[in-house]
Amino acid sequence: MGKDSQGDLGERLELNAKLLGQLEHYLDGQWMEKGLSENTLSSYRRDLRSFALWFSEQGGDDLLQVSGAQLQMYLAQRIDSGIGARTSARFLSCLRGFYNYQQREGRVEINPVALIENPKLPQSLPKSLSESDVERLLQAPDLEDVIGLRDRAMIELLYASGLRVTELISLTESQVNLRQGVVRVFGKGSKERLVPMGEEAIEWLSRYLREARGALLNGPSDIIFPSRRGQLMTRQTFWYRIKHWAQVAGIDKPLSPHTLRHAFATHLLNHGADLRVVQLLLGHSDLSTTQIYTHIAKERLKSLHQQHHPRP
Numbered sequence: 001m002g003k004d005s006q007g008d009l010g011e012r013l014e015l016n017a018k019l020l021g022q023l024e025h026y027l028d029g030q031w032m033e034k035g036l037s038e039n040t041l042s043s044y045r046r047d048l049r050s051f052a053l054w055f056s057e058q059g060g061d062d063l064l065q066v067s068g069a070q071l072q073m074y075l076a077q078r079i080d081s082g083i084g085a086r087t088s089a090r091f092l093s094c095l096r097g098f099y100n101y102q103q104r105e106g107r108v109e110i111n112p113v114a115l116i117e118n119p120k121l122p123q124s125l126p127k128s129l130s131e132s133d134v135e136r137l138l139q140a141p142d143l144e145d146v147i148g149l150r151d152r153a154m155i156e157l158l159y160a161s162g163l164r165v166t167e168l169i170s171l172t173e174s175q176v177n178l179r180q181g182v183v184r185v186f187g188k189g190s191k192e193r194l195v196p197m198g199e200e201a202i203e204w205l206s207r208y209l210r211e212a213r214g215a216l217l218n219g220p221s222d223i224i225f226p227s228r229r230g231q232l233m234t235r236q237t238f239w240y241r242i243k244h245w246a247q248v249a250g251i252d253k254p255l256s257p258h259t260l261r262h263a264f265a266t267h268l269l270n271h272g273a274d275l276r277v278v279q280l281l282l283g284h285s286d287l288s289t290t291q292i293y294t295h296i297a298k299e300r301l302k303s304l305h306q307q308h309h310p311r312p
Contacts, residue, residue, distance in 0.1 A: 019052045022063045026098055047094045064102060068112045071095070075116070092116065129263045133251055134159055140245040146212035147228060151241050153201075153208035154225055157183075158257060160201035162264035165257035169233045171224040178202055 026048075027041055052063060054074055060066065078088055096113040103111050129137070138155055142148035158168055167185045175184045181202050182194045197205070209224075217223075218230030227233040239256055246255045253259075 018061055019056060019063060023048050023052060026101055029101065030097075043090075044094050044097075047091045048098060051091075051095065063098075064108050066112050068115060071112055071116060129251075129253065129255070129259060131267055133249075133253065134260070134263055134267075136249040137242075137245055137251060137255075140249040146215045149208050149212040150216065150225060151245060153204045153212075154238065155242070155245070155260065156201045156204040157197060158260045159264055160198040161195045162261050163195065164261065165235050165238060168257070169225060169235065169238055172222040173224065174222065176205070176224060178206055 023045065027045055030044070031041060051074060054077075055063065055066060055070070058070065060070075075088060075092070078091070092113065096111070099108060099111040099113050102108045138152065138159070141152040141155070143152060154168060157163070158165075161183055163183070163185060171183065175186075177184070181197050181199075183197060185193050185195055213224070213226070216226045216228065216230055221230065223232055225233055227237055235257075242255060242257055242260075246253075
């Protein structure tokens, strides 16, 4: 779309109140209906505005009059400009949702996206850690330091529960029940789920709460894992902490908080957990999202078979 695509985007769309109104009406409806996060809404808004800008440059002034041929032309231009299959698939999903909504509201008779196929995506398996890698990581933090004890408790809880990093850093006292051994989590779309912690995580979390949390807080707060300054920790801060302890442990694999979530799911499946149980624990709304972990588990089983079977 050129170098001014982001800078002039809002201004140029403001010139066409009809286009902008159609987008914002849809986004407001999605926010109210599905409780989407700000990040998700921003992503939808960016994709929809990009298309609306292109459409207006073609002389269009009503998104409800878009044809399938125009959509195909826009997608072809995106591909020619070097935009990858995953980005195109995300855009197409966003646009499909927009026109599904318009069709449901009776504003269009035919969904122009209905006959457009999603681009084929290469299957990429999430990076994971072996059980021995996880054990080395858990042993790495310095327990004589309050930050080290906090990090140990966080890593234990992350591996035991499979929480998303945002869910972990934003935990409050009211969400943790040590007596019942569960965490009440509000995931994507503000969907609530209860996740068991396991005995090891309960013990480490209890010790951290007794011995270290008070020293990190600057005043009254219900944050479970405050930063060094006693404030809500950022995702980036915890990512750096994970990287630091991985280095201490001598783990040279790519590692992030999300890697431990993958390890949680993979190791559960390796030990015979039901896929639907893992789906519930991870907070996936669609089972197909969870099924990718079965491929990791299968690869692990193949590796073990080749390693230990007398006739590999």
